[in-house]
Amino acid sequence: MSDVRYSALMRHYKCMESTQFNSQILNHSDQLFRLAKSILRNGEAAQDAVQDLIMKLWEKKSKLDEVENIQGFILRSMRNLCLDTIRQKHEEDELPVEIEFIELNPYQQTEQKDLALKVKRMIDKLPELQRTIIRMRDVEGMELSEIAYITSITENAVSVNLSRARQRIREQIINEQKRVEETIWK
Secondary structure (H helix, E strand, O other), X not given: OOHHHHHHHHHHHHHHHHHHHHHHOHHHHHHHHHHHHHHHOOHHHHHHHHHHHXXXXXXXXXXXXXXXXXXXXXXXXXXXXXXXXXXXXXXXXXXXXXXXXXXXXXXXXXXXXXXXXXXXXXXXXXXXXXXXXXXXXXXXXXXXXXXXXXXXXXXXXXXXXXXXXXXXHHHHXXXXXXXXXXXXXX
């Protein structure tokens, strides 16, 4: 086959590919926009999301032939893209770009050390299994599955014991705080 014929065939194939893409994807752009707008609640963000999805689908157009329900696939893809956008926006809102570090004054540092010491003593008074689990999880940062394996109990039992241990510590801290406030206000 001559180079001229080959390039003409490739142009024809690419043209068919874009025509097929237009009929399968771009015909649904209004529906994609409405879905994106209902999730994002912002017209401009919805337009951006539709454009992003169309670009991603265009880059993966060779694999779209394998999809059985193209409409369902692109609508699910649009939904997932919008949810990712919301999550990303939420994460950006949670952590400001400039986080200011405030150094604690000596009084606050002492208070923080005292509280840590009190919590350590409270943990020491817990039943052995709860004490072990709370230390492994909160101090060592171990996963529940690792703790379950080490202690030879189920992950559910680890979770229950951890919850009970934390609840006990929380209650003791609250009671301690109430005692201090009562002493101050008497």
